[in-house]
Amino acid sequence: MKITVYGGGSWGTAIARLLANNKHEVKFYIRNKDIVDEINSKHKNSKYLPDVDLGDLTALNDPDRALEDIDMLVMAVPTSAFRKVLTNIKDKIDKKVIILNLAKGIENESLDRISEISKEILPDNPFAVLSGPSHAEEVGKDIPTAVAVSSENSDVAKEVQHAFASKYFRVYTNPDLLGVELCGALKNIIALAAGMADGLGFGDNTIAALATRGIYEISKLGVKTGAKMQTFNGLAGIGDLIVTCTSMHSRNRRAGVLIGKGIAVEEANKQIGQVVEGIKTTKSAYELSKKYDVSMPITAKLYEVLYEGLDPKEAVTSLMTREYKEEIEEIFLI
Template sequence: MKIAVAGGGSWGTAMARLLSNINHEINFYIRNEMTRLDIKNNRENSKYLPGSKFSKEINLYENVEDAIKDIEILVLAVPTSAVRPLLNSIKGKLSKNVIIVNLSKGIEVESLDRISEVSEEILPDNPFVALSGPSHAEEVGNDIPTTVVVSSKDIKYANIIQNEFSTDKFRIYTNADLIGVEIGGALKNIIALAAGISDGLKFGDNTKAALMTRGMYEMSKMGLALGANPHTFNGLSGMGDLIVTCTSMHSRNRRAGILIGEGKSVEEASKEVGQIVEGIKTTKSAHMLAQKLNIEMPITEKLYEVLYEGKDPQEAVKILMTREKKEEIEQNFFQ
């Protein structure tokens, strides 16, 4: 198939390489000239995905309109905040038959919309598929076995992506719960930031396990309020992605959290990580969405205060530990 990949970061590069290796024709849209030249001359994105060489020819574009001509699938590998501007720029120029596959994991701050909702608003006639799960670009780019999930309002489009993107190193499951897949992928970044801060404060495994477990509970609560299937959060886009993002040094969110826990500002931590840390903005949008839905999400709330109101992380932890005593399971997700 003819596929355009938009976004020259690590995940876009890994996906362009993976798809080219299974003989799809790839149009790779990259805004940064140095990155385009690097891939053209060295067959590698040495800044964002060093060591992962392209073995097949791909087409490199600096103009998105040229990149999307006659394609069948458009892969979005740009930050959440860049999705709306990108889709607006191709509105009226993209065939209605093109399937949009989104790789970013976040909730738009301004609208509190999931990416599928942004896409449906701007390009309502184009099928939308979310791809999520425990999938560090660094490992996908090195052909390390990885398993993900794809979801769409119409499962036939998820099945198409499952068939076209699967390899012997990249296994794909389908899930009809688009809301749950998107919410799990977005909110796990919040918990990974918190887990990183815990590491930066030199707390231990007990603390991280508690953050991950209670974080999963917060993810499930928001998912349930939005109409998700709670079982989705036990799957790849929930528990799977949460585990890998909270425990790996490949995780930008965890690395940023460690730096914040060690005393650096949010701006300093983001700069040192060197790529977009989605969890920072997602913490803000999830905090606002929780207030809108009247959901109690204490980890998200305290992380918001640390990131946006200057609260000391040690104080935030103390407040979480001394909250009103509660039952562990306050609501039944599986009625």
């Protein structure tokens, strides 16, 4: 296939390398010319993926050329930039081009998922999302990884599946687009909370409790909005939650650790050096929980920490001393 990867962060770089290794005709667009020059001369992206050899992958700095005569556009830009980027390039994309999203978030202003933004701007283009436990640092080194691809069009999902699949990268299809998108976005909230618990000096017990109650909490919102419970139990849900809550490759977990140690949110974001999707997604999820009248205590307390200045220790105390409940609640009886 003729595929353009649009965005040169760590995940975009790892995916561009994967697709090139799969023998596709890859055009890798990066806005930063210094990074383009480094990739083309040294086969490295030292800013975002320093330990990965990019082989024969090349990059370019010309967006018009990057969008010419392609079958698929892989969008590797942050959620907050997706609408602007797609609006700027919409007139340069043929209607047959598949739009594949890699970002995991929910737009703050509209509370739209990425698929909804894409449908608004490019209503005729097929859309798919790739999600699951997949750190760029490991995919870039061919460490075995399994992910899910979802689209409202099963043929599109299968086309993406075959384009990405390799002996190191296994791709499953999942027809629940809403669920896959929500899983990818909401698990970052729980990863932030897990990182904060670590930063506060708590242990494995705390992380396990947050992850377990976290998947319950985000699946409640998912089911209420029409997603399938099974998706939250799969790669896009519990799979991605496990890796983001436990690995220091996770930007969200690392940011949470810094915040738990008392570092201000803005400074923590700056130290990570890349977009921490969970910070903005917490606000979106908090607003969605109110819109759909779903109790999300972890999300609510994290929102207070990030946006209202609540001390992380007080947030933990508040969660631990909530009204006593049954563990197996209504969602698991659906």
